[in-house]
Amino acid sequence: MNFRDRFLTAMEHAEPDRVPVMGLILDTATVNQVLGKKPTDLVGMLQKPILRSVLRALMNNHWYATRAQYRNAAAIMETAIKLGFDANWSLYWTMQLNPDPAASMGMAFHDAWGRVWEIGSDGKGNMVTNYTRSLCETETQWEAWVEQKRPVYDQLIADATTFHKRLTQAYNDRILSIGYAAPGVFENCWQPMGFVNFTKLVYQQRDFVKRMIAFHTDFYLRYLEGVLQSDVDIVLGGDDLGQKTGPLMRPDLIDTLYGESYRRIAELVHRYKKKLLWHSCGNIYLFLDKFIEWGFDGIITLEPTAGMDLAKVREQVGHKLVLVGNLDVSYLLVRGTREEIEEAVKQAIRAAATGGGYILSPSHSHALVDATRLQWMIEAAHRWGRYPISI
C-alpha cells in the first residue's frame, strides 16, 4: 500500500497496512536539521539599516515573495519525505514587512486581515514570527481595512491556487500534500480586533460581528475553492477554538455565530469529493460533537498539554471523526528518550488505531521539535503500527 492509499484508507475509518504518519508545518530549524542547511540570520540582517531596506523590498515584492513561499514549502516537503511521513500539510500565506514603532524591532509583518506578527528568533538562528496585536479596533477601522485590501484578497486566492497546484504536481508521487486553508473564520474575526475587544463586539455590536463573519466566510470559501482545484485529496481547515483548559467562547455561541460558516466549508469540500480535517489547538472536548454536526471528517492536534486524552476522544467521537495527532511537543519530541517516544507511539496506536481512523502526528510544531525524535516517532509507528494492531 502506498502513502496515499494508506492515508485515504484511514480517513475512511478502515484499516490500511499500517498507521499513517503525518507531518505539520515543519519549522525552519527542523528543515535545516534534516536537509543539512545552515540558518539564515534574517533577524540580524533586519537590524542593519541597508540590509533591512533590501530585505524589506524583497519580502514585499510579489514576484519574490511567491517564489520564496514555494521554495520554503518545497523544502518542508523534502524534509517530510526524508523523515518518512506519509503526508504533510502545506500553507500559502501573505504578509508585508512594515515599519511598526510599537514592535520590538521597529518593524513587523502585517498580514492581509489586520494582524501584527512580531519578529523574533527561534534560538537556532532562524527568524520566527508570532501574532501579537491587532491593527483594527473599531467597525470603521475594519471596514476601511478590508476595503483597502480587496485587491490583495483576490491576488491571494489566485496565488494560493497556483501554489497548491504546483506543489501537488511536484510532490504527489512522493507524499500526500494536504492543503491548508487558513486562518479560519473565527480567528480572522477576533485576531484583527484583539480578543478583549472582540468579546465586547460580540455582546455590544452583534450585527457588526455577523457582517465580519459573512465577509470572512465568503473569503474563506473562495480561498478554499482555489485549494480544492489543485490535486489535493485532503484539505485542512483551522480555527483555534480552545485554550489550555477549555473553549475560548461558549460552544453554543460559537455554533450560533459560526456553525453555518463551518457547515458551508464542509459542504464545499465534500462537493469536490474530498475530505476535511480540522485543526484546533487547546482543550476542545466541548466542540467534538459540534465538529460532527458541522460535517468535519477529522480533527488534528489533540494537544495532550491541554488535557486531550486520545482514548477518551476516540470513545466519544472516534466512530465519526478521524483523529490526527496527540504526540506531545512540550517534552516528548523535544527532549524525550527513544524509549519514551516508542512507548508514547504504542500508547497512541493502542488507544485509537484499531479499525482505522487514526493518523499519528505531533500535536503541533515549533522550533525545538527535534528532527531525530521525529524520526524515532516515525520508526516506532512503522514498527508498532502494522495492521492488525497487536500491542
Place this chain on the structure above:
Amino acid sequence: MASQDAKGIADALLNLDMDATVNQVKSVIHGGSDISLEDAVRALTTALETIGKRFQDGEWFIGELVYAGEIAKAAMDLLTPRLAAGATRRLGTIVVGTVAGDLHDLGKNIFISYATAAGFDIVDLGVDVPVQKFIDAARKRQPLAVGMSCLLTVTAGQVGEVIAALKHAGLRDSVKVIIGGAAMTQGFAEEVGADAFAPDAVTGTETLKGWSA
C-alpha cells in the same frame, strides 16, 4: 430596598449587561439608590466571584470571563474616584509580563482584565520582556507577586532565569512568583521554584487573593 439595589448590580453583571450595570452604578453615585458606594463595590466583587466559580465549574468560558471583567472595570472606573481613600482595599500590585522570546499576550491580557476587576493593581511589562526588566520592576514597584506568561516551550527556560535573577537581586523572599501559559505546568513550576502555577486567569487570581489576605 438597599439589598435589592445591590442585587440588581450583581444580577446585571451576571447577565453580562454592560448598560444595566453601568446605569445602576451611576444611580448609586448620583444618590438615586439607598446603597452606598462601598455596597456597590461589594456587589460587583461578589458577582465576579460567582463568575469565577462558574468558569472553574466549566459553566462559563473565557469570552464571558473577559467581558464580565470589562463590565466590572467600567463600573469600577466610575466608582473609584468617588470612594474615600482606603474605603476599598486594593489587593496588591502584580508585575506581569510574557517572558523574553515569547510574543504572545492573549493569556496575559485575559489575566490582567480579570485580576484588575478583582482588585489588583497590575504593572503590565508587555511581551518579550527581558529578565532585567522583571527585576527592575520588582525592585521599583515592590509587588505582591511577579507573574510570568509563557506560551512557547522554546522560551520556558526564561522563567527559571527570572526566578534566579530575583534571588540574585535579593528580592525572591519578598515577592511571590506565579506562572501561566500553554508551555507551563505544575511540574515545571516546581522544577524552577515558582510559588504557583495558574492554569487559567481565575485560578491565578484566587491564588493571588490567598497571598494578599
